[in-house]
Amino acid sequence: MQAKELKEYILADTERLYIILRNAGFHDFRERAEEIRCALPNYTNPTGVMIRLNNSLNTSLFELGYSGDIFGALGVVLEKQFYEVMSYIHSLLGLSSNHVANSFDPLATLKKLSKNSNTQHRRITNNKLYDKGVLNKFVNGIHASVIEEGISPDIARRFDVMYDPHLDRVVFPHYDWNEFDKVVGIQGRSTMSKAELELTGTPKYLNYIKDYYKLLNLYGYNQSCQNINDHKRIILFEAEKSVLKEFTLSRGDGVSVALGGHSISEQQVDFVLRKLPVDGEVIIAFDHDVMTKEQEGEEYILSQAKKFSPFRKTSYIFDSYNILGEKDSPIDKGKVIWDHLLKWRKVIN
Structure with missing residues (x-):
């Protein structure tokens, strides 16, 4: 256009x-x-x-x-x-x-995948890489709010979740999806309540690294890559905490990543298709509000799922009985509800 x-x-x-x-x-x-x-x-x-x-x-x-x-x-x-x-x-x-x-051109992604590997490498690794030393300014500890959300301390430590006492934020390092020992983004989430955020004009989220492009990465892939290959499935959540909860409920055997939103970029599609076994499954698990918004809803989720469905088994989680809260991720209500939603996910024919 x-x-x-x-x-x-x-x-x-x-x-x-x-x-x-x-x-x-x-x-x-x-x-x-x-x-x-x-x-x-x-x-x-x-x-x-x-x-x-x-x-x-x-x-x-x-x-x-x-x-x-x-x-x-x-x-x-x-x-x-x-x-x-x-x-x-x-x-x-x-x-x-x-x-x-x-x-939607069902051959578009396949055409992109046929390009030589050097071109692909340059196109999907535009985030600047940092050594883990950039995390030294944060406290290597777990804020109580992380535990209260149902995330185990072992999993929080495994993902290097930290705390910024100066800005009172829980810190989520994002590691590169190719070079697992390199940091590309650092997301800080305020511990203030919604009322406190509105009163003080404080943003809930803060990106500590300028020019981190979430569309060129998948949070948690450095931890889930082997499990994804072994179990032949990948779950696409919106946010970091959903990944941490899925790893907690699976006792460390997680297969999820976070997109950083509910739009799946061309680069993320290409990456998943190159890394997921050909007999694997892509499971889309957007938050409840995406399922119910008038301008989005199930039709929008389907449009995102169809980016994968010509090439892999693809399904999406949909809360048909309105079990979740308005802003809930499908995994926010605990293992029983999550297992139910996962079991009855909708598979695209």
């Missing part, structure tokens, strides 16, 4: 805009009449960004002195050229450069 056409497509469903912004690290969203306010990656001002919901998607980054459109703003934040920003958005939304979105 050209720039004007792409803007029209994004405005047709503003959730697409949120997907783009979240994956780029923007946070603390507040939608007002005809505009969205939010905070820049690694900044805390919830009104530091203003995006007008008009045909031009005019965008101001007040703390960076930028005023222009959304594509230029993403270029500033991601330090990318215009064509790279366009490619990033198309990839994130599952679009080709000349296709409108919901059309």
